Amino acid sequence: MGETTVRLGLLGCGHxxxxxARLVVxxxxxIERRTGVRLEVGAVAVRNLARERDVPLPASVFTHDPHxxxxxxxVDLVVEVIGGIEPxxxxxxxxxxxxxxxxxxxxxxxxxxxxxxxxxxxxxxxxLLFEASVAGGIPLLRPLRESLAGDRIRRxxxxxxxxxxxxxxxxxxxxxxxxxxxxxxxxxxxAERDPTADVEGHDAAAKAAIIASIAFGAKVVAGDVYRxxxxxxxxxxxxxxxxxxxxxxxxxxxxxxxGAVAVRVHPTLLPRNHPLAAxxxxxxxxxxxxxxxxxxxxxxxxAGGEPxxxxxxxxxxxxxxxxxxGARGATVGVLERxxxxxxxxxxxQFALQMEVVDRPGVLARIAEQFGRHGVSIKSxxxxxxxxxxxxxxxxxxxxxxxxxxxxHALRDVDVVRRVGSVLRVMGDEG
Amino acid sequence: MGETTVRLGLLGCGHxxxxxARLVVxxxxxIERRTGVRLEVGAVAVRNLARERDVPLPASVFTHDPHxxxxxxxVDLVVEVIGGIEPxxxxxxxxxxxxxxxxxxxxxxxxxxxxxxxxxxxxxxxxLLFEASVAGGIPLLRPLRESLAGDRIRRxxxxxxxxxxxxxxxxxxxxxxxxxxxxxxxxxxxAERDPTADVEGHDAAAKAAIIASIAFGAKVVAGDVYRxxxxxxxxxxxxxxxxxxxxxxxxxxxxxxxGAVAVRVHPTLLPRNHPLAAxxxxxxxxxxxxxxxxxxxxxxxxAGGEPxxxxxxxxxxxxxxxxxxGARGATVGVLERxxxxxxxxxxxQFALQMEVVDRPGVLARIAEQFGRHGVSIKSxxxxxxxxxxxxxxxxxxxxxxxxxxxxHALRDVDVVRRVGSVLRVMGDEG
Numbered sequence: 115m116g117e118t119t120v121r122l123g124l125l126g127c128g129h130x131x132x133x134x135a136r137l138v139v140x141x142x143x144x145i146e147r148r149t150g151v152r153l154e155v156g157a158v159a160v161r162n163l164a165r166e167r168d169v170p171l172p173a174s175v176f177t178h179d180p181h182x183x184x185x186x187x188x189v190d191l192v193v194e195v196i197g198g199i200e201p202x203x204x205x206x207x208x209x210x211x212x213x214x215x216x217x218x219x220x221x222x223x224x225x226x227x228x229x230x231x232x233x234x235x236x237x238x239x240x241x242l243l244f245e246a247s248v249a250g251g252i253p254l255l256r257p258l259r260e261s262l263a264g265d266r267i268r269r270x271x272x273x274x275x276x277x278x279x280x281x282x283x284x285x286x287x288x289x290x291x292x293x294x295x296x297x298x299x300x301x302x303x304x305a306e307r308d309p310t311a312d313v314e315g316h317d318a319a320a321k322a323a324i325i326a327s328i329a330f331g332a333k334v335v336a337g338d339v340y341r342x343x344x345x346x347x348x349x350x351x352x353x354x355x356x357x358x359x360x361x362x363x364x365x366x367x368x369x370x371x372x373g374a375v376a377v378r379v380h381p382t383l384l385p386r387n388h389p390l391a392a393x394x395x396x397x398x399x400x401x402x403x404x405x406x407x408x409x410x411x412x413x414x415x416x417a418g419g420e421p422x423x424x425x426x427x428x429x430x431x432x433x434x435x436x437x438x439x440g441a442r443g444a445t446v447g448v449l450e451r452x453x454x455x456x457x458x459x460x461x462x463q464f465a466l467q468m469e470v471v472d473r474p475g476v477l478a479r480i481a482e483q484f485g486r487h488g489v490s491i492k493s494x495x496x497x498x499x500x501x502x503x504x505x506x507x508x509x510x511x512x513x514x515x516x517x518x519x520x521x522h523a524l525r526d527v528d529v530v531r532r533v534g535s536v537l538r539v540m541g542d543e544g
Numbered sequence: 545m546g547e548t549t550v551r552l553g554l555l556g557c558g559h560x561x562x563x564x565a566r567l568v569v570x571x572x573x574x575i576e577r578r579t580g581v582r583l584e585v586g587a588v589a590v591r592n593l594a595r596e597r598d599v600p601l602p603a604s605v606f607t608h609d610p611h612x613x614x615x616x617x618x619v620d621l622v623v624e625v626i627g628g629i630e631p632x633x634x635x636x637x638x639x640x641x642x643x644x645x646x647x648x649x650x651x652x653x654x655x656x657x658x659x660x661x662x663x664x665x666x667x668x669x670x671x672l673l674f675e676a677s678v679a680g681g682i683p684l685l686r687p688l689r690e691s692l693a694g695d696r697i698r699r700x701x702x703x704x705x706x707x708x709x710x711x712x713x714x715x716x717x718x719x720x721x722x723x724x725x726x727x728x729x730x731x732x733x734x735a736e737r738d739p740t741a742d743v744e745g746h747d748a749a750a751k752a753a754i755i756a757s758i759a760f761g762a763k764v765v766a767g768d769v770y771r772x773x774x775x776x777x778x779x780x781x782x783x784x785x786x787x788x789x790x791x792x793x794x795x796x797x798x799x800x801x802x803g804a805v806a807v808r809v810h811p812t813l814l815p816r817n818h819p820l821a822a823x824x825x826x827x828x829x830x831x832x833x834x835x836x837x838x839x840x841x842x843x844x845x846x847a848g849g850e851p852x853x854x855x856x857x858x859x860x861x862x863x864x865x866x867x868x869x870g871a872r873g874a875t876v877g878v879l880e881r882x883x884x885x886x887x888x889x890x891x892x893q894f895a896l897q898m899e900v901v902d903r904p905g906v907l908a909r910i911a912e913q914f915g916r917h918g919v920s921i922k923s924x925x926x927x928x929x930x931x932x933x934x935x936x937x938x939x940x941x942x943x944x945x946x947x948x949x950x951x952h953a954l955r956d957v958d959v960v961r962r963v964g965s966v967l968r969v970m971g972d973e974g
Contacts (some may be wrong), residue, residue, distance in 0.1 A: 137836055141694055147695060148761070245691065251837040253691035261675065261683035264567060264575055264857030331578070347593075348704075389843055392822035399837075406567055407681040408852035413819055413841035424836035427694030441871035 115361040120361055120434040121156035123189030123214075125180045125205055126196040127167060130219055130426065131158070131421030134193065135169040137420075137427050137499060156190075177436065182376070184209045191433055193426060195219040203227055209236045215433040219246035219426055225336040227322035228327055229449045238427050241436055248321045249274055249398045251421030252414040254429070258402075266405040267329045269369045271382075271540060276396030276416045277305045277312035278344050278364040282352075282381075283394045286361060291349050304396055307527045314343035315364065315379040322366035325400075326377045330370050331358045332445035339366075340378040340457040351535040354467060355383050355498060358506060361391040369460075376455035381537055383465050388541040392484040401541075458515035463492065465508050467534035468519070472503040476529045480505075483527060487520040488512070502531060508539060547561035548846050550584035550798060550864040553644075555610045556626040556633055559595060559849030560676070560856065561588070564623065567857050574974040586615045586620075589933075608912030614639045623856060624648040633657055640668045649856055655750035655766040659667045662972050671866055673859035678751045679704055679828045681851025682844040683858070688703040688758050688832075690736050696835040697759045699799045701812075701970060704751040706826030706846045707742035708774050708794045709737045712811075713824045716791060734826055744773035745794065745809040752796035755830075756807045762806055763879040769796075770887040772810040774889055778973040781965040784897060784927060791821040795970065799890075803925055806885035811967055813895050815882055818971040831971075844873045890947035893922065893972060895938050896951070897964035905940075906959045910935075913957060917950040918942070932961060938969060 122138070124131050138145075146152045155171055159180035177183060184205050192209040194216060196202050202223050209216050211234070218224070224231070224247050235242035243489050249272065258267070262489035273279050277299055284295040296313065311317045319339040326334040344364050348395055352362050369376045384391045389411045393399040398416025402452035403409055415421035420533050436442055470476050478496070484491055490510040495503045509517070517536070524530050551840035552568070554561050568575075576582045585601055586813050589610035601607065607613060614622055614635050622639040624634050624646060632653050639646050639958050641664070649653070654661070654677050675685050688697070703709050707729055714725040726743065729735035741747045749769040756764040774794050782792050790813035799806045814821045819841045823829040828846025833839055845851035866872055907924070914921055919942040927934040939947070947966070954960050 133836070137694055141696060141835075144696065145694055198814065252840065253687040256691055257683040257687060261686055261855065261861060263578060263861040264571055265572060265854045266574065362806065387822075389822060392817075392819060404854065405571075406563070406850040406857075408845045408848075408851050409843075410682065410845075411841075411843035413839075413843065415840075416839045418838075420836040421838050424695045424834065425691065427836075428691040431693040432690060436871075439871060440590040441866075441869060 118438055119152040119403045120190045120437055121154045121184060121188055122429070122430065123156055123183040123192045125183060125192065125194045125202070127158050127160045127169065128195065130185050130422045131193070131195045132167055132169050133419035133423035134195070134426050137170055137423055139170045145431060147505040149431055149435055151438055153430065153434060157186050159183045169461065176248065180205055181208070183210065184214070185223050190214060190437060191430065192216045194220060194432060195426070197222065198218070199223055199226060203231070206231060206242070207234050209233045210242065213238060213240055215241040215242045215432055215437055217426055217429040219244065219422055221247040221324060225323040225361045226521055228324065229333045232375045232449060235262065239442060241433040241442060243433055245429050246422045246425035248324050249400060249412070249414070250416040250418060251415060251425045252398060252400065253425070254400050254411050254412055255257045255328050258411070262402070262404055266408050267370070267402060268405065269367065269403045270325050270400060271390065272321070272325065272366045272400040273393050274338070274391060274399060274400070274416060275312055275364060275365055275368045276398055277309065277432055278318070279393065279398070280304045280396045281313070282344060282362055282364065285347070285349060285352050289349060289353060292345060292347055313345050315341045318364060318366045318379040322368055322377050322379055325366065326368035326375055327449055329368055330375050330452070331450055332375045332452040334375060334377055334454060338377060338454045342380040345382050348535070351467065351537070354506060355465065355537070357497060358495060360384060360465070360539070361386055362537070363390060363393070365390070367540070372454055374453040374455040376460045378457065378460065383537050384541045390541065394508050416453040458513065460514050461511045462514070463509055463515050463539040465506060465537050465539050468505045468507065469502050469531040469534065470505055471531065479527055479529055480524065482511070483523045484520055487516045487523065489516050489520050493538050511543070548580055549582040549584060550620045551584045551618055552860065553586055553613040553616060553622045554588040555613060555622065555624045555632070557588050557590045557599065559624065560852045561625045562597055562599050563849035563853035564625070564856050565601055567853050569600045574930045575861060579861055579865055581861065581868055583860065584866060586618045587616050589613045589874070595847070597644065598749070607752060610635055612640070612890055614642065614644070620644060620867060621795050621860065622646045623860060624650055625856070627652065629653055629656060636661060636674070637664050640664045640670050640672065643668060644810065645671040645867055647672065647673045647856055647859040647863055649852055651677040651750045651754060655753040658754065659763045662879060669872060671872060673863055675859050676855035678754050679830060679842070679844070680846040680848060681737040681855045682828060682830065682842050682846060683855070684830050684842055685758050687842070692832070692834055692837065695837050697800070698834060698835065699797065699833045700755050700759050700830060701820065702751070702796045702830040703820060703823050703828050704796045704830070704846060705742055705748045705792055705794060707739065708748070709823065709828070710734045710826045712774065712794065713741070714755045714793055715777070716781050718785065719779055719783060722775060722777055725970055743775050745771045748794060748796045748809040750919055752798055752807050752809055753874055754797065756798035756805055757763055757879055759798055760805050760882070761880055762882040764805060764884060768807060768884045770808040770810070774811050777811055778965070781897065781967070784934070784936060785895065785967070787927065788925060789816050790814060790895070790969070791816055792967070793820060793823070795820070797970070801885055804883040804885040806890045808887065808890065811968040813967050814971045820971065890944050891941045892944070893939055893941055893969035894947050895967050895969050898935045898937065898954070899936055899961040899964065901959045901961065903959070909957055909959055910954065911955045914939070917953065919945045919946050919950050927955060941973070
């Protein structure tokens, strides 16, 4: 075995692990020709040794002991695709401590104990790469760290959950309800039987935390992320937004405000001609606003065994080349503990739906409440007329706390029958 | 001056060079914090020393001799933003020969003598980076080389010229003619007084050659690229495509066919829901199809001083870190001389507009010609009726040569009054 062979130890062999093993074999020659590095799968830890797997590997490489894979002197580089926090965390720390580079696709782990892992990688002087943890096959973290290294990132907005994007696309295109769209997504295998992690925004929040860490070098964990899901969205809210030229998307948003970092996940109205508005079905996309670069978007498959394995393999090749060349890749370094902006302080534009009594003077009564709380109205449209009028207000940028106080006050105004959905509007500034 | 300071020599100080100098100063601290490397502009070669420049540099760094900048022992890394082939080629070869990494944004140079430069960089063991040469601020070459290193790229389709995309967007959205849209683009500074390089597809062809080189490791020069521009496109062609659910875009396409590489630039019909169809105004985007990853798109500003400078700076930081760390970045390596597929052999779907006499039996006469040349019809639509009928045929995939023979034969069929535009259709396979 020459010096340029790098032997991989796989922790886990589910969809992503198996796809990776197949890619390493299928594209091994191209990889060696392009990079001079020969990759081999040396050991694979699986829970169930008896299960049949569609991977071109001899039975002798499989073991049920992941610790043995990490410790195996025949393993140069560890790929963690088990998921979850323990034992993944411990295994990765052991590998880094033994001077073995680690590639992982584990968003839960990074969104919760990322800073500890980055510190360990830094201390060991070893690569820890995790491109596939945020948006599956879409190259995002490497461009953020490398291509944008000389720029100042202002904001990152992402459609980072394919399940919810599929549901919202169906609701928008077909006018169906959330329940029907979810059932369809489940029948197609796009949504889990228990869809909570997706539809309540937990998955997107974990990814938002990782994005914020990389974009702003700040220590942000999943628990810091303000979160609203899409389960409460009515078909009529989406239809009414559509009538005003907006598309509803579940966005993960990370911004920098005066040194603080604001990170949140919520349904958002985007103007129909915004690049993110055209991202349909289960596709993902990340939209970046940077000082010099302006607007930038990456679009692709955010999940799935093969796309994710392709991203993992990109990291594996990077780490393997560094290992052979005695170099190190771009590191995250030590994350700064920076203030995370509370949701109350964040400014957005808002769209409010309201049912009011249809008679003269009503608008003045409503506008008064906005004005009193320092919220400035950008536009108002009446949808339908008669005894009850359905109004949609879009505000200029306003603090969350002020908007909430406005809504609270509006509920006590006698001409207001009902305050309906309140959604943030992005991509429409100016 | 510590070991971690890297001093840049700039060849040229136009829009991109000046924006780069400003960014190096403005973001110097972030860059040093993120990467540990301190960047300084040590010398700048300009044609006119007397001209005032909005750059935060002392007069002493300016010289009119680019060779002196390359040879300057106070310059560690050379940034070439002069453009054109000579003296840029000679200067870059000198820099590489002297062991100085080079960053360039010069597409003309790379599309013509790229292989020679890559070989020289390889021989010298020095970085030659050129991210900004293809799509300005959009990270493309680094993801192609690194993130997709373990995947097999099938096809790359790009909107890589902002001027023509602006013109086509106006024609599509406002129904105006090519001449009017061009005049508007010129008045806004999006198009040159002599727009030939843009509207005839020369600029896109140079970028297509670079994309093909990186995506497929093949030696492709601008002259290998089949090219059609947009100057002949009528407003009615675009309107009729729109009626059928297509958007017209000027695409640079690089594909691999059985070991050969096919590279071309031409106006193309894309289904309205294709991600590239939503790319408006002067924005650029690159759509990649890869084996494992599936579909991937990068979107952003393809030109402009600041976006391009941001991409150049990403490369500068990469090369500077490698210089300090004694490493080398991803290299292009030696390009293989591979067969470039002649346009006649390339297969596409086609849309043909035709005016025919409106009477029974006409369709059979026309269909016979398609069949005789082995071109299979996918759909036919009649637009308008009366004495003359306007028909649009969309074919299944067919060889260019067969399609051309079909068109030739159709012109001799007496019921065919006129064969109008013949455009390729992409993104609609299956």
